[in-house]
Amino acid sequence: MADITVKVIDPAASYELLTLDELKTILGIASTDTSEDAQLEMWIEQYSDVVATMCNRVFAKEKVKETWRGDLPPLDNPRLFLTHYPVDDAGIESVTCNGGTVDPANYEIENRSGKLTVFGSFSEPVVVTYTGGYELPDDAPAALKTATGLLINAARMEMSRAVISGIKSISHRESRVMFFDEMQAGASKTGAIGAAGETVDALLYKYMRFYV
Known part of the structure; x- marks a missing residue:
């Protein structure tokens, strides 16, 4: 496994994967209803970080300097899988191998x-200065927005359930409404967040970064 050192030169302005208006649409909350805005904004920040952690990467566009050492050159055609992607052609500022600048044609x-492929034989360290990632939250892929929204919706359901978990019935005059706690009855052992997990995993799989 290669040894990678990442230094952030220009950090992103936002790491959030969706906007408040997008989340309200997912949850079916009217845009004019501001009663939950503070809670929803906190969840957007928290669960955007959860999704990034699950995928083992940073999605936000940043300028970084990466130094690669280890099981790299001297080999022909070294391939480096940069940590911040996607990466436009213009996003590569410089590539150096053992202190020497690599011509963009190479x-x-x-x-x-x-994936950065360097042609020819080179020796380490390989240093790449570039800008990569998504302009968040607007350019986040739909799958990431959906996964984040599902997790937040599950958290909202869990919070609502916790509020009434101690209430067994409500009576008004001759009417009575009984509550059935599925968590206590064993019908669901994972809760709303656990139930959403399989779908979230399927949405995020293609965006996960695996180190080899």
Whole structure:
């Protein structure tokens, strides 16, 4: 496994994967209803971080300097999978191998995956200065927005359930409403967040970063 050192030069302005208005649409809350805004904004920040942690990467566009050492050159055609992607061609500022600048004609970037291929034989360290990632929250892929919204919706359901968990019935005059606690009855052992997990995992799988 390669040893990678990442230094952030220009941090992102936002790491949130969806906007408050987008979340309200997902949850079916009217845009004019501001009663839950503070809670929803907190959840957007928290669960955007949860999704990024689950995927083992930073989604926000940042300018970074990455230094690669380890099981790299001297080998022909080294491939580096940059940590912040996607990466536009113009996003690569410089590539150096053992202190020497690599001509842009001697490397190629696969934009969507951030795979950088350097042609020829080079020695470490390989240092890449570039800008990569998504302009958040607007440019976040729909799958990431959906996964974040599902987690927040589950958290909202759990909070609502906790509020009434101690109430067994409500009576008014001759009417009575009985509450059935499925958590205590064993019908659900994972709760709303656990129930959403399989769908969230399926949505995020293609965006996860695996180190090899």
